[in-house]
Amino acid sequence: MKISTRVASVTTLAALLLPLAACGGDSTGDAGEGSGPAAGGGGAEATACEPSNGEVNLTFFSWVPGIEGVVDIWNEQNPDVQVEVQTGPNGNSGTYQNFFNQLEAGNPPDLGQIEFDALPNFRVQDGLTDIAGCEGVMDAQDQFVEWTWTQVQLGEEDAVYAIPQDTGPMAMFYREDLFTEAGIEVPTTWEEYAAAAEQVRENDGYITNFSTSDINQFAGLVWQAGGSWFGTEGESWQVRLDSEESVQVADYWDGLVQEDLVSTLPPWTTEWDNAYNTGQAWTWISAVWGANSIMSGAPDTEGAWRVAPMPTWDGEVAAGNWGGSTTAVFNGTEHPHEAAQFALWLKTSEEAHTALIEAANLYPATTAGQQLPALAEGVPFYGDQPIYEVFTEAGATVPTEWTWGPTMTQVYNDVADGFSAAVSGDGGLADALTAAQDSTTTALEAQGIPVGE
Amino acid sequence: MSRPRRVQHPGAIAVFVGPFALLFALFYVLPIGYAVWQSTRTVQRVGTFGPAEEVFGGLTQYRAVLENEAFRDSIGRVLLFGAVQVPVMLGVALLLALLLDSPTARGAKFFRLAFFAPYAVPGVIAAIMWGFLYSPNLSPFRQVTQEVDLLGADLVLWSIANVVTWVYVGYNMLIIYSSLLAIPGEVYEAAVLDGASQWRIAWSVKIPLVMPAIILTGVFSIIGTLQLLAEPQVFRSFSTAVASDYTPNLLVYTTAAVPNQPLAAAFSVVLALATFVLSFTFLKLTQRRAFQ
Numbered sequence: 001m002k003i004s005t006r007v008a009s010v011t012t013l014a015a016l017l018l019p020l021a022a023c024g025g026d027s028t029g030d031a032g033e034g035s036g037p038a039a040g041g042g043g044a045e046a047t048a049c050e051p052s053n054g055e056v057n058l059t060f061f062s063w064v065p066g067i068e069g070v071v072d073i074w075n076e077q078n079p080d081v082q083v084e085v086q087t088g089p090n091g092n093s094g095t096y097q098n099f100f101n102q103l104e105a106g107n108p109p110d111l112g113q114i115e116f117d118a119l120p121n122f123r124v125q126d127g128l129t130d131i132a133g134c135e136g137v138m139d140a141q142d143q144f145v146e147w148t149w150t151q152v153q154l155g156e157e158d159a160v161y162a163i164p165q166d167t168g169p170m171a172m173f174y175r176e177d178l179f180t181e182a183g184i185e186v187p188t189t190w191e192e193y194a195a196a197a198e199q200v201r202e203n204d205g206y207i208t209n210f211s212t213s214d215i216n217q218f219a220g221l222v223w224q225a226g227g228s229w230f231g232t233e234g235e236s237w238q239v240r241l242d243s244e245e246s247v248q249v250a251d252y253w254d255g256l257v258q259e260d261l262v263s264t265l266p267p268w269t270t271e272w273d274n275a276y277n278t279g280q281a282w283t284w285i286s287a288v289w290g291a292n293s294i295m296s297g298a299p300d301t302e303g304a305w306r307v308a309p310m311p312t313w314d315g316e317v318a319a320g321n322w323g324g325s326t327t328a329v330f331n332g333t334e335h336p337h338e339a340a341q342f343a344l345w346l347k348t349s350e351e352a353h354t355a356l357i358e359a360a361n362l363y364p365a366t367t368a369g370q371q372l373p374a375l376a377e378g379v380p381f382y383g384d385q386p387i388y389e390v391f392t393e394a395g396a397t398v399p400t401e402w403t404w405g406p407t408m409t410q411v412y413n414d415v416a417d418g419f420s421a422a423v424s425g426d427g428g429l430a431d432a433l434t435a436a437q438d439s440t441t442t443a444l445e446a447q448g449i450p451v452g453e
Numbered sequence: 454m455s456r457p458r459r460v461q462h463p464g465a466i467a468v469f470v471g472p473f474a475l476l477f478a479l480f481y482v483l484p485i486g487y488a489v490w491q492s493t494r495t496v497q498r499v500g501t502f503g504p505a506e507e508v509f510g511g512l513t514q515y516r517a518v519l520e521n522e523a524f525r526d527s528i529g530r531v532l533l534f535g536a537v538q539v540p541v542m543l544g545v546a547l548l549l550a551l552l553l554d555s556p557t558a559r560g561a562k563f564f565r566l567a568f569f570a571p572y573a574v575p576g577v578i579a580a581i582m583w584g585f586l587y588s589p590n591l592s593p594f595r596q597v598t599q600e601v602d603l604l605g606a607d608l609v610l611w612s613i614a615n616v617v618t619w620v621y622v623g624y625n626m627l628i629i630y631s632s633l634l635a636i637p638g639e640v641y642e643a644a645v646l647d648g649a650s651q652w653r654i655a656w657s658v659k660i661p662l663v664m665p666a667i668i669l670t671g672v673f674s675i676i677g678t679l680q681l682l683a684e685p686q687v688f689r690s691f692s693t694a695v696a697s698d699y700t701p702n703l704l705v706y707t708t709a710a711v712p713n714q715p716l717a718a719a720f721s722v723v724l725a726l727a728t729f730v731l732s733f734t735f736l737k738l739t740q741r742r743a744f745q
Contacts, residue, residue, distance in 0.1 A: 097710055268690070
């Protein structure tokens with residue numbers, strides 16, 4: 001009795017120490033073997049992805065409302081691969097920080113929801129498993145909207161670091177009633193949009209609210225203009241926050257802000273909701289999920305909104321993208337095969353898509369998913385307009401060149417700080433981008449990330 | 454006190470001190486030590502997505518801290534905040550305490566509770582409430598807030614100062630007030646016999662005697678000022694003028710989210726040292742007069 005207890009405790013001790021040894025190996029960068037199937041660094045070779053024996057239990061962290069119900073469908077069909085859902089706040093509200101801490105501690109969930117813009121950050125922190133070698137992953141490529149697949153490959157041709165979940169193609173929500181009443185034409189180019197802004201101001205409204213603190217929207221606008229804030233070339237990163245396209249978009253909005261043609265309320269606040277609910281703001285350049293934000297934030301305006309394609313630069317049709325997430329398999333999972341199969345099912349199967357649309361109004365990243373009947377119907381809040389058609393068309397015109405950087409949280413904060421200063425009268429939006437260009441380069445170098453010219 | 458004492462019950466001492474020592478070591482010494490250790494690390498990697506390698510970086514992070522303009526600005530901002538807000542708050546607290554303690558005061562019990570009540574409101578809730586009161590379009594005092602932008606870059610620091618004062622004035626009042634209650638009655642008797650008026654008693658007897666309490670609240674307030682976090686954090690959702698590096702603690706928080714733990718740790722260590730130096734200087738400067 002005594003001996004067996006001792007044996008047990010020795011085994012436990014060994015079990016406790018082994019992962020520690022593996023951790024130590026990882027941090028020196030030369031050992032991928034120690035931590036199982038995870039790819040070490042360069043990701044040059046896809047990892048072996050073998051099915052595990054026996055029953056497998058996976059943990060999956062997500063902040064999609066109602067995700068438990070969707071996962072229940074999988075659990076019923078796959079008694080051998082049971083997925084436990086963990087939920088929490090959305091990524092930038094604390095979940096990413098938890099992920100980073102869990103990775104540091106060597107104890108992440110098997111799968112987690114990560115937005116497109118945060119993927120490079122997790123890749124740089126060595127938090128993702130390359131699942132390209134897992135059954136069915138590479139074959140799934142054709143099912144996804146083109147740009148989403150580029151995003152999950154992170155610049156490597158034979159690697160896949162996550163499965164796209166939902167996307168946020170952008171369009172223009174506008175108050176059809178107010179435009180008609182005032183006799184203003186709905187703008188189709190940015191030039192017309194600026195002209196309309198003046199007319200709207202004469203009618204005591206603002207054409208829209210420029211968000212100084214949610215930089216994701218601005219990124220979407222630069223994305224539409226064909227710019228990209230980051231890039232990789234060879235062994236180093238390029239930072240292009242002050243690129244030509246980026247400055248062009250900044251100067252355009254700077255003009256509207258300076259002339260008091262757009263309001264600058266902090267987004268996602270009661271004050272901001274109020275502006276939309278009371279008809280002070282006439283349009284919102286937003287993503288597909290914005291349809292829900294208007295419904296909940298401006299309930300008094302039911303029936304008055306419509307959706308049109310985003311205004312374009314010189315008539316060249318393109319849309320930006322704002323938001324969207326992926327499901328990634330974390331570095332350190334013991335079951336990459338099962339995790340990848342679950343992620344694929346969640347993102348490609350019709351039953352999962354339909355359940356996700358019903359539960360959370362997620363806009364699928366697959367072309368088939370975007371054709372589902374649930375998305376073809378007219379939406380009563382928008383005067384029965386089948387608004388998702390607009391977004392499907394927009395999604396197909398989102399440029400594929402956009403690359404997110406490895407420290408987006410910092411970029412958002414720095415650009416937001418600069419934009420806020422600019423609307424308070426301290427410099428212009430383009431100055432903020434120049435300042436953020438410098439601070440981002442510093443932040444990258446502080447993390448040992450090589451930055452090229 | 455100079456009599457040497459023999460240790461009589463080492464076991465009992467261990468039992469009494471043990472729990473404290475353990476918790477102190479686990480949740481105070483160890484985290485601080487870990488932060489200091491982290492602040493000496495630096496990350497190296499090769500290639501765009503190369504694996505990170507943490508190595509000893511000496512004072513690299515501290516150089517980054519000193520070169521960080523945002524950090525200097527945020528320190529300057531809270532110092533300005535403290536230089537104005539702390540004297541105002543303690544002045545009001547002292548005044549309220551003296552009023553409560555005055556022999557002519559009526560309803561002292563009620564007012565003591567009323568002054569203290571805001572402290573029972575959690576800081577975050579207080580900040581949200583004031584945020585709405587300041588808001589240009591949603592405030593019940595729209596006539597004022599639409600004319601004066603209380604959330605703009607020029608005034609928002611003082612709008613926050615007002616929230617902090619509102620919350621903490623009662624708390625400081627209570628510390629000073631209890632110190633006033635501890636003054637023995639014969640001191641007042643003597644003052645009255647000498648022909649002192651209530652004004653004179655307040656100025657020449659009460660205030661000097663409660664000086665230690667005022668200094669104590671002063672130290673607490675200085676520490677609190679340097680560590681401002683909750684109020685500015687909440688105000689970020691009301692005002693575009695509060696940046697992610699508005700106060701030193703916000704900057705630490707922002708840096709940790711990058712995630713750049715070594716730099717965030719270095720910020721924290723420098724901030725802790727600055728707080729220590731400032732409180733200590735304040736004590737040194739005031740102590741001689743107060744505790745004579």
